[in-house]
Amino acid sequence: MEDSLDWPDEWLLSLSWTLKVSVVTLVVLALSAASVMKFTGWGRNFKALTLSHFIPGRSWASWQPILSITAVLVLAIVGVRLQVLDSYFQNGLYTAFQKRDASQFYRYMGIFGFIAAVNVVQVMLSYFLGQLLVIRWRVWLTNEMLTDWMTDRSYHVANFLPDAVDNPDQRIQEDINSFTSNSQDLLLGAVSAIISTCSFVAVLWTLSGPMSVFGFQVPRAMTFAILIYVTVASVVVFKVAHPLIRLNFVKEALAASFRYALVRLRDNSESVAFYSGERVERRNLDSGFRAVIGNAWDLVHRNVKLNGLNIVVTQLSVVIPFILQAPRFFSGAVSLGDMQQTASAMGQVHDSLSFFRNNYDTFATYRATIDRLIGLKKVNAQARKMPTLSIGTDRRLDVRRLTINLPTGQPLIEDLTFTLGTGDTLLVKGPSGCGKTTLLRALAGLWPYADGQVRRPTGTQALFLSQRPYLPLGTLRQSLYYPEDTATDSDPARGVDILHRVQLGHLAERIDEPRDWGRILSPGEQQRLGFARILLNRPRIAFLDEATSAMDAGIELMLYRLLRDDLPECTIVSVAHHHTLESVHTNHLDLSGSGGWALSEISGTVKG
Numbered sequence: 013m014e015d016s017l018d019w020p021d022e023w024l025l026s027l028s029w030t031l032k033v034s035v036v037t038l039v040v041l042a043l044s045a046a047s048v049m050k051f052t053g054w055g056r057n058f059k060a061l062t063l064s065h066f067i068p069g070r071s072w073a074s075w076q077p078i079l080s081i082t083a084v085l086v087l088a089i090v091g092v093r094l095q096v097l098d099s100y101f102q103n104g105l106y107t108a109f110q111k112r113d114a115s116q117f118y119r120y121m122g123i124f125g126f127i128a129a130v131n132v133v134q135v136m137l138s139y140f141l142g143q144l145l146v147i148r149w150r151v152w153l154t155n156e157m158l159t160d161w162m163t164d165r166s167y168h169v170a171n172f173l174p175d176a177v178d179n180p181d182q183r184i185q186e187d188i189n190s191f192t193s194n195s196q197d198l199l200l201g202a203v204s205a206i207i208s209t210c211s212f213v214a215v216l217w218t219l220s221g222p223m224s225v226f227g228f229q230v231p232r233a234m235t236f237a238i239l240i241y242v243t244v245a246s247v248v249v250f251k252v253a254h255p256l257i258r259l260n261f262v263k264e265a266l267a268a269s270f271r272y273a274l275v276r277l278r279d280n281s282e283s284v285a286f287y288s289g290e291r292v293e294r295r296n297l298d299s300g301f302r303a304v305i306g307n308a309w310d311l312v313h314r315n316v317k318l319n320g321l322n323i324v325v326t327q328l329s330v331v332i333p334f335i336l337q338a339p340r341f342f343s344g345a346v347s348l349g350d351m352q353q354t355a356s357a358m359g360q361v362h363d364s365l366s367f368f369r370n371n372y373d374t375f376a377t378y379r380a381t382i383d384r385l386i387g388l389k390k391v392n393a394q395a396r397k398m399p400t401l402s403i404g405t406d407r408r409l410d411v412r413r414l415t416i417n418l419p420t421g422q423p424l425i426e427d428l429t430f431t432l433g434t435g436d437t438l439l440v441k442g443p444s445g446c447g448k449t450t451l452l453r454a455l456a457g458l459w460p461y462a463d464g465q466v467r468r469p470t471g472t473q474a475l476f477l478s479q480r481p482y483l484p485l486g487t488l489r490q491s492l493y494y495p496e497d498t499a500t501d502s503d504p505a506r507g508v509d510i511l512h513r514v515q516l517g518h519l520a521e522r523i524d525e526p527r528d529w530g531r532i533l534s535p536g537e538q539q540r541l542g543f544a545r546i547l548l549n550r551p552r553i554a555f556l557d558e559a560t561s562a563m564d565a566g567i568e569l570m571l572y573r574l575l576r577d578d579l580p581e582c583t584i585v586s587v588a589h590h591h592t593l594e595s596v597h598t599n600h601l602d603l604s605g606s607g608g609w610a611l612s613e614i615s616g617t618v619k620g
Contacts, residue, residue: 243365
């Protein structure tokens with residue numbers, strides 16, 4: 013029996029083929045990637061999002077991404093070559109069966125063992141290196157996105173933009189994971205599909221013979237028939253699947269919004285329960301869920317059409333090679349092995365070209381993911397372009413001609429000017445909506461609609477307390493020291509002592525217990541923990557925004573006096589409605605809400 017391949021020499025020929033195809037593939041891929049990133053919108057977004065990860069520098073670590081993707085691509089090409097060799101193995105094996113040649117049968121079993129062994133190594137290496145590439149890529153991109161999101165407080169300032177993005181947490185956590193995984197899967201799938209198509213078309217070409225079509229003899233007709241069939245089927249499927257891009261984008265947005273509504277209800281469960289607001293909350297949740305289900309049905313209807321068409325195309329591809337090759341088999345022109353190899357090659361060509369058709373839904377999701385990630389980067393960039401009030405550094409709080417407006421341009425405070433020295437205290441008062449909290453935001457550099465000059469202690473020398481202090485996940489000690497690290501304190505007992513001093517001694521034994529303390533502590537306990545932070549961090553200036561609203565008057569006065577006794581040089585600026593706090597402040601700032609203000613001092617009153 014004559015072999016279709018010269019197996020003793022084929023291993024070196026396959027190695028040479030793999031190297032040549034790898035070089036050509038890398039060059040073509042680089043040119044194709046450059047074209048996609050220049051001429052397509054999603055390609056330009058991909059470039060802006062992640063190209064810098066694959067540009068090597070001088071260090072060895074900077075070369076790892078490009079070397080990893082090169083290795084994974086070469087292994088994919090090796091996998092295609094093994095499939096081609098397997099098709100020739102099957103040809104020889106079935107021909108041995110047809111001729112009842114036992115020696116050839118056992119010979120081909122030996123060939124199969126070698127192919128299978130190489131295939132096992134190729135699959136394992138491909139998986140490991142592929143995961144190595146994806147995980148390192150995900151780590152890099154997550155760090156990039158987190159840095160971009162948190163630089164210049166973009167995570168907060170973006171809330172003032174009219175087109176702020178939804179669910180940045182989902183985009184960073186889920187979308188990055190999806191993006192890196194799908195990038196690799198689609199790239200390797202596309203490269204393997206193209207190389208496999210070319211390889212197995214060459215196989216079909218050698219197995220094809222002439223065929224009479226409408227009275228004309230067409231050489232190698234089977235190859236052309238199969239290519240035409242798969243190409244036409246793919247074009248039709250692309251047409252049917254195109255709406256999936258928009259539907260998948262909407263799917264992610266609706267699911268994220270519904271999940272946020274559920275989380276918001278959980279976080280505000282007590283307030284909803286007090287109001288007996290279950291009916292309203294359920295109506296809002298039902299409305300969000302109806303939108304999710306409506307989108308799900310749209311996807312179902314579109315995927316029914318797509319999957320039905322894919323199944324029909326796939327089923328027909330099973331019998332087409334036998335129908336086309338049967339006349340030549342029955343005439344003795346081809347062997348049983350040739351028939352088997354024809355079916356195998358046809359299956360490989362069909363599956364390879366069908367990759368683009370079958371993964372249209374995945375690609376639609378992939379484009380939507382890129383759009384969501386690049387949307388977050390664009391919003392972060394816009395946030396950094398928002399006007400910000402420059403905060404200078406000084407031991408005192410020095411405010412000069414500070415004007416604060418609403419986003420609509422309506423003035424809240426105009427030309428505010430005052431100076432607080434070391435140890436001075438200021439109580440900011442006024443009717444609701446007059447701009448008290450907004451003033452503190454401006455003094456912190458968080459309000460973009462402000463103009464003027466502000467100089468004050470900065471960095472760790474300034475501490476802001478809101479009405480409900482933020483408590484990070486972790487131990488109570490971590491919440492107490494926040495935003496500082498507990499490791500910076502050489503005396504762990506100091507935290508326990510301060511808890512006792514702010515009337516939280518009952519929590520001292522649980523100080524190193526990891527819990528969601530924001531849900532465990534009452535509002536009053538959380539506010540007392542905020543005062544403990546001031547005593548622990550000892551800032552030069554502290555801003556308190558309704559920081560005692562959940563306390564009774566006795567504890568409120570005790571905590572303020574504790575601050576004055578322990579931190580006599582700390583400047584304190586308070587926003588409060590309680591008249592009891594007037595006795596522990598030396599200066600009063602009254603805001604009118606329409607731009608006017610009045611600053612009262614011991615020596616008299618200054619009006620603006």
